[in-house]
Amino acid sequence: MTRSNQLTTRQAEIYRAICDSFSERGLPPTLQELATKFGFNVNAAKEHVLTLVKKGYVKYTPHISRGIELLQKKPAGIPVYGFVPAGHPFMSQENLAETFVNVENYLTASRDLFGVYVKGDSMIEAEIGTGDLLFVDPKQEPKNGRIVVALVEGEPTVKWFEQDGNTVRLVPANKKYKPIVIDRHDENFKVVGVVVGMIRALDKKRIDEMLKYRKAS
């Protein structure tokens, strides 16, 4: 048997065409479409697809249209390398990536996850600053010590959550500001959700802002 998962030039062309179909139309191609594109017979297309299956590049569900799935989902995420393993973990074969992330499967959260941008410095001691994008899970129960997004008198805020009986304390992570103390059932108070993650663009602008704060403190 030949080196089992090595693609021939032709097979790589077919594989590439399948990937292109996904990125251009969001759909796998039909066998006919492949055949037309390459100017060969439908059966040739099917054989190629079955070969790609055998070599572990795609999945194929028979008896349905467009039953091709990509197994190495490049378009759905970014390769992630574990940190440290000596040598050159980077830049080598793409295959060495441990996992692929996309936001949803990086965070443990319900389907209703949403994001809010942070404005202000009230959570700076929790390493959250202006421009950061917080991921908020509205289905999760707030617990002591978690960071939550709450509406207080119509105003949204991000704070530490602390509850003692019916008294809730919303504590900012910045000594400049005072905690908000409020009754759990207060009409003007509502926890929107629990912050389960954060993403930050580390471009020049963001870095300069970060340094500015560091110098000031």
Added chain:
Amino acid sequence: MTRSNQLTTRQAEIYRAICDSFSERGLPPTLQELATKFGFNVNAAKEHVLTLVKKGYVKYTPHISRGIELLQKKPAGIPVYGFVPAGHPFMSQENLAETFVNVENYLTASRDLFGVYVKGDSMIEAEIGTGDLLFVDPKQEPKNGRIVVALVEGEPTVKWFEQDGNTVRLVPANKKYKPIVIDRHDENFKVVGVVVGMIRALDKKRIDEMLKYRKAS
């Protein structure tokens, strides 16, 4: 005309089913599949899809199988609300979301973006800690003041990048550690890429670790 892009309960069910098909099988459903799933006629399915098109939820390409595309790519992102607008920006109609993020289009980076997990506390003053996932762009030129991932004698590290002529200083964001000073052309030195972003899961474990560091400092 009724409030044009408001979905009825039934329509939302159909829309949900289309989304599910994408996330479970990586494929849009055929009209028949929709019909079977809901126990109605193919034509009912088509009408529903056309309604979703009219209301701006999906795109439909006629005459091909599975010609449904999602327009507001829920499975590829998370709705993001701008922070502040008084009232209840959250919890209301999904439509109010300003944008949808996914990692790739949140960050300005080349296609070869990859991720590495952070281990250790050497970048703690730059608000980067153990467990954070850094996004690294290997195509970007390192410039003074940027955070980079470099290989020094085979060991990968995350540091501030400072260059003066041929001398490169890799500065840790933690007073406990000393900068690494090295020649730009040194064989044992290589910049792997520039850190362009970061994502952090803010679960219980991560928060506890953050608090531990805060107390210690």
Added chain:
DNA sequence: CCAAATACTGTAAATTTATACAGTGTAAAT
């Protein structure tokens, strides 16, 4: 040299899928 893998053609049939046109009944809007 021979077997296996590669890369196809060709015809035909079976299925799946989309479309077309004609209806039905209910509820909400004007």
Added chain:
DNA sequence: ATTTACACTGTATAAATTTACAGTATTTGG
């Protein structure tokens, strides 16, 4: 009161798609 939107059924047809089976010619590994 009437129109419109909604949510369907039913039958029929056409087109797209997959599958099945039978070949051909070339290259590659042992």
